[in-house]
Amino acid sequence: MKNKKNFELWQVAVIGSVGLIVFLTVWEGAVRSGLIDAFFLPPPSAVLKRMIQLSTGTDAVLLRDIRVSAVRVLVGFALSALVGVPAGLLMGISPTMRAFFNPVISIIRPLPALSWIPLSMLWLGIGEEQKYAIVFMGCFASVLVYTTDATMRVDPLLSLAARNLGAKRLQVIRHVILPGALPNILSGLKVVLAIAWTCVISAEMVGANVGLGFRIWTAKEWSDTGQVLVGMISISITVLLLDILFRLVERALLPWQKHGVHR
Amino acid sequence: MRYLTGLFKTIKPVTTLIALSLLIFTYGCSDYTTADKTGSSKTEPQAELTKVIAVGSQWYGHIPTFVGIEKGFFKEAGFDLEWRFIGKSMDRLNAISSGEAQFASLGEIAMLSAMAHGNKRFYWVGNQDIAPGFEGLVGGPGIKTFADLKGKKIGFPFGSSVDITGRTLLKANGLVPGRDVELVNLEVGDVPAVLRAGNVDAALIWEPGFSQLKAVEGMTVLGMDTDTDIYKKFHTMTGPDVLILGKKWTDNDPARAKRFLTAYFKAIDFVKNNPEKTAEIVQGKYVQQDLELLTKNLKRFKWLGAADQAKVMTESGIYGQADYVTEILKNDIKAIPEKPDFRKWVNLEVIPSGSN
Amino acid sequence: MTETLIKIQNVSMTFETRKGRVEAVSDFSLDIERGEFVCIVGAAGCGKSTLLNMLAGFVQPTGGSISLDGDIIKSVEPRCGIIFQNYALMPWMTVLDNVSFGPRLKYISKKERHAAARLWIEKVGLKGFEDAYPGELSGGMQQRVALSRALANEPDVLLCDEPFAALDAMTRQLMQEELVRIQRDTGKTVLFITHSIDEALLLSDRVVVMSARPGRVKAVYKNDLPHPRKMEVQISERFLELKREVWDLVQEEVMRSIRERA
Numbered sequence: 001m002k003n004k005k006n007f008e009l010w011q012v013a014v015i016g017s018v019g020l021i022v023f024l025t026v027w028e029g030a031v032r033s034g035l036i037d038a039f040f041l042p043p044p045s046a047v048l049k050r051m052i053q054l055s056t057g058t059d060a061v062l063l064r065d066i067r068v069s070a071v072r073v074l075v076g077f078a079l080s081a082l083v084g085v086p087a088g089l090l091m092g093i094s095p096t097m098r099a100f101f102n103p104v105i106s107i108i109r110p111l112p113a114l115s116w117i118p119l120s121m122l123w124l125g126i127g128e129e130q131k132y133a134i135v136f137m138g139c140f141a142s143v144l145v146y147t148t149d150a151t152m153r154v155d156p157l158l159s160l161a162a163r164n165l166g167a168k169r170l171q172v173i174r175h176v177i178l179p180g181a182l183p184n185i186l187s188g189l190k191v192v193l194a195i196a197w198t199c200v201i202s203a204e205m206v207g208a209n210v211g212l213g214f215r216i217w218t219a220k221e222w223s224d225t226g227q228v229l230v231g232m233i234s235i236s237i238t239v240l241l242l243d244i245l246f247r248l249v250e251r252a253l254l255p256w257q258k259h260g261v262h263r
Numbered sequence: 264m265r266y267l268t269g270l271f272k273t274i275k276p277v278t279t280l281i282a283l284s285l286l287i288f289t290y291g292c293s294d295y296t297t298a299d300k301t302g303s304s305k306t307e308p309q310a311e312l313t314k315v316i317a318v319g320s321q322w323y324g325h326i327p328t329f330v331g332i333e334k335g336f337f338k339e340a341g342f343d344l345e346w347r348f349i350g351k352s353m354d355r356l357n358a359i360s361s362g363e364a365q366f367a368s369l370g371e372i373a374m375l376s377a378m379a380h381g382n383k384r385f386y387w388v389g390n391q392d393i394a395p396g397f398e399g400l401v402g403g404p405g406i407k408t409f410a411d412l413k414g415k416k417i418g419f420p421f422g423s424s425v426d427i428t429g430r431t432l433l434k435a436n437g438l439v440p441g442r443d444v445e446l447v448n449l450e451v452g453d454v455p456a457v458l459r460a461g462n463v464d465a466a467l468i469w470e471p472g473f474s475q476l477k478a479v480e481g482m483t484v485l486g487m488d489t490d491t492d493i494y495k496k497f498h499t500m501t502g503p504d505v506l507i508l509g510k511k512w513t514d515n516d517p518a519r520a521k522r523f524l525t526a527y528f529k530a531i532d533f534v535k536n537n538p539e540k541t542a543e544i545v546q547g548k549y550v551q552q553d554l555e556l557l558t559k560n561l562k563r564f565k566w567l568g569a570a571d572q573a574k575v576m577t578e579s580g581i582y583g584q585a586d587y588v589t590e591i592l593k594n595d596i597k598a599i600p601e602k603p604d605f606r607k608w609v610n611l612e613v614i615p616s617g618s619n
Numbered sequence: 620m621t622e623t624l625i626k627i628q629n630v631s632m633t634f635e636t637r638k639g640r641v642e643a644v645s646d647f648s649l650d651i652e653r654g655e656f657v658c659i660v661g662a663a664g665c666g667k668s669t670l671l672n673m674l675a676g677f678v679q680p681t682g683g684s685i686s687l688d689g690d691i692i693k694s695v696e697p698r699c700g701i702i703f704q705n706y707a708l709m710p711w712m713t714v715l716d717n718v719s720f721g722p723r724l725k726y727i728s729k730k731e732r733h734a735a736a737r738l739w740i741e742k743v744g745l746k747g748f749e750d751a752y753p754g755e756l757s758g759g760m761q762q763r764v765a766l767s768r769a770l771a772n773e774p775d776v777l778l779c780d781e782p783f784a785a786l787d788a789m790t791r792q793l794m795q796e797e798l799v800r801i802q803r804d805t806g807k808t809v810l811f812i813t814h815s816i817d818e819a820l821l822l823s824d825r826v827v828v829m830s831a832r833p834g835r836v837k838a839v840y841k842n843d844l845p846h847p848r849k850m851e852v853q854i855s856e857r858f859l860e861l862k863r864e865v866w867d868l869v870q871e872e873v874m875r876s877i878r879e880r881a
Contacts, residue, residue, distance in 0.1 A: 037381075037383075037384075038381060039360075039380060039381040039382045039383065039384075121453065121456075121457065121462075122456075122460075125457075125460060125461075125462035126418070126447060126449075126457060126462045126463070127462070155707075157703060157705060157707045158707055158709060160677065160701075160707070161701070161703065161707035161708075161709075162709075162720070162724075163677070163695050164675055164677075164695065164697065164699075164700065164701045165697060165700070165720055165721040165724055165768070165772050166695075166697035166721060166724045166725060166772065167724050168724075171724055175709075175720070175723075175724070176709065179709070179711045180709075180711070182711075205450075206448065206449055206450045206453060207418070207447055207448070207449060207453075207457070207462070208447065208448055209445065209446055209447045209448055214448060217421075217448070218421045218422060218448060220353060221351065221353050221373070221376075221420075221421055221422025221423070222353070222376045222380070222422050222598045222599070223353055223356070223357075223373070223376050223377040223379075223380045223382060224376075224380055224598070224599075225380065226380075254711070255752075256710055256711045256712075256752040256753075256754060
């Protein structure tokens, strides 16, 4: 860490912007010069134009798409965290629970969200519940595994110290395991939040009429590559914004973490 | 122990090497096969069959391709035709645009939309059927008239021909999508089950789902493609089937393309003249449908042979209809930015003249 | 000053491991008086930590018994506060919260426990660092926090598990002096584990030399060096004499354990 070159924030911003501009210029140039067929990859200027079209005037669908998809992501994600974090804590604390649930979790975890579409439609139809369910199923097992792992990685010495100070079992969980696992649980949840977005795009493949996934899939049916790209970029931007938001939450919850560095 | 770690140390680079060479090998192979698929007939002797990949679904419009394979028409003409399933028109067109596939039948709507968005990698080389009356709007329990649709949900595959049929019918009956009715995107295969489960109130669907739903008690056919202005004006289905060839593949050897289409239209003639035999040939292996329904539908289907193409592929033929459809696509559905000049994609030279 | 606080009677501890039974401590007996500062020295792996874990009540001896103030230790014993080598502070708690953690577990009001904690923080010289997180402090400062945390919980005994081993020499010296001062101020009983004979002689009233595994009492020395044990004491005849005696015993055990392992 020490020997790495440390840039100021503005320097990072400038270098990053230059990188982005170079990337966009090369892209635009490659299409304009005919190196790439614009049908296969519309230039950034065309994508931007399409983005403006889709977010202003009578056809302003983009903001609603973002909002609807974000709600689906957040609801499904929140549900999976609500169930997965306590269950993961339990599994992290109790070897019996871990042994009991591990096989089932191992079966569910590798299933892609897409594979839940047929059953979810059968059980829940094509409404919002089904979208939430797909996001939930795509996230739940990961939340569980990350939380279990985070719980098990809490330094056992800290539990020992707490017990020495007179902590009962529940107090150890409340005062040591929970706060000790929190940083790793949060970084796990951050990864899962990105997974949730891949799930919602799958969920919106069928039985949808709004959402970024729907926008991309229908644009494909019309061969509207520009709109496909607008949808993709909107996902990136939204995920980026949510990530920043998440970092702020993280910072608020873990005030002790950013310090560690100045030793 | 030391021996073991040493072994692991040597294993790592070895496995990496193996993995790398495997990658290179598979890449090389795929490269080789693609090269084989396209434009190799010039160098190879006539006896060698030219590999062609055709893509399609279970829709009746693909039946001539199946018959051509089974009856050996393609092989006679020097082609080894491989058929691959791709359910959606636009996905088929994209497969052709990428150069992986060479031939497909698909819906006119997808073709026109792709043209409007600037896809120039294919030729439009015919219209093999005009089969109105094979798709429609089915209302679930409680939906008997268009008026009942108010405030309800209609499910269908967005971007397909029923998209146009449905919107045209709704417009004619004074219903505005988004305001009066909610439209929901569905996979073709899911449509019957979703309507029967009551997750949507009505659905737009083509055969064989259309017949399946009609047969269910409580379902009402609210309208069909034959009720639309498009049918009234042009006597076609909303999005007739069109034939597509890869542009590069065609340009590399136009004579080969013509030879291929000649074999294809030979299959069309067979299907046209022998609906029962055709049903028997394709049922089970290519089309998983009740033989009776298949035979019945095949008899109703109107096929257009090679000789018909000279009449169909004209301004007084399908072009007028295509013009009208692009109008709808641009103004009503706003799916395309501009009306494409689809005539630029037509390649009449490779269409066999045929004889009746 | 002759009241026995801790009575360790014929304690032994065997573990079942995959490689078979391991006898960590065998027939260990020792009485510690209230207010006494006892150091235990011994070769690595002689069962010092096992002994400490038994005193804290984390594990129960497989033979013999340990009693504290007349009660046999059967479960975790908060009256024996531990100072760990790696501090074991909660990184998410401020210094104040760490120090008042013990009282908090007893549901003592925030006001009361914070007030008490502030006193202890001041006593170990950390005034002004109440709101700092452990991650912001040096090793020596963290060990001071750990010390005040243990003291704020009002234990009868301080169990120190090589607490200064990870500190640099200068900080260690300061901490040693600090500990002696606090021990003399508070009159706490201290059981201090170390592998440094110098440290043992500097701190203790008595030095217990443990044998190599299985750990037994090899010898007990009364440390009659005068207080305060400043530099002059550390170069005195008596100091060197004691050091040589203890070292001879420890060395014997170290050699034995090396031979046995080889």
